[in-house]
Amino acid sequence: MKLAALVLAAGKATRFGGDKLSALLEGEPLLHHAIRAARAAPVERVVVVAREGLDAGEWPGAPEVRQIALASDELSASLKAGIAAAGEVDGAFVFLGDMPRVPHGLAGELATALGDCFAALPRHRGKSGHPVLLSARSFGDIARLSGDMGAGKLLKARDDVTYVDCDDPGVLLDVDRPEDLAQI
Secondary structure (H helix, E strand, O other), rough: OOOEEEEEEOOOOOOOOOOOOEEEEEEEEHHHHHHHHHHOOOOOEEEEEEEOOOOOOOOOOOOOEEEEOOOOOHHHHHHHHHHHHHHHOOOOEEEOOOOOOOOOOOHHHHHHOOOOEEEEEEEEEOOOOEEEEEEEEHHHHHOOOOOOOOOOHHHHHOOOOOEEOOOHHHOOOOOOHHHHHOOO
């Protein structure tokens, strides 16, 4: 199975008060933690969909990391741009740039669980988390999304989504405000 990883990082971070993805966590930008998790996935490439002016940094070695700039901060636009940049793949993982604690081995479990399903998601204590693995057959439905809407509503309406239960709360932990970063 040929897979890519998308790291969505084009939001305005208004609740954070500005440039949250460059905020330091353990001595490096928050975004780098998400990119590292994406690179640990069984993928051929990582596409970072970033707002203009955000630098994802240099990532030598495999898998390759490619950054694309996006003027829009709408979640649907980020997701569609990332899928388009991923190229011909059987599926795409969706990582969020503000989720620094996604367990690195989880993506492989999601890839194994996907099978013929529309998508595979981790679930912690009954709540869906990230990364989400979208099958290639979901890409047409994703292309029809608009506004600040991601794939969540679409996935909830389907009965061909599989879940991988996960004990690690990192699949739910995102940084929205400075106090969230301080608590980590």
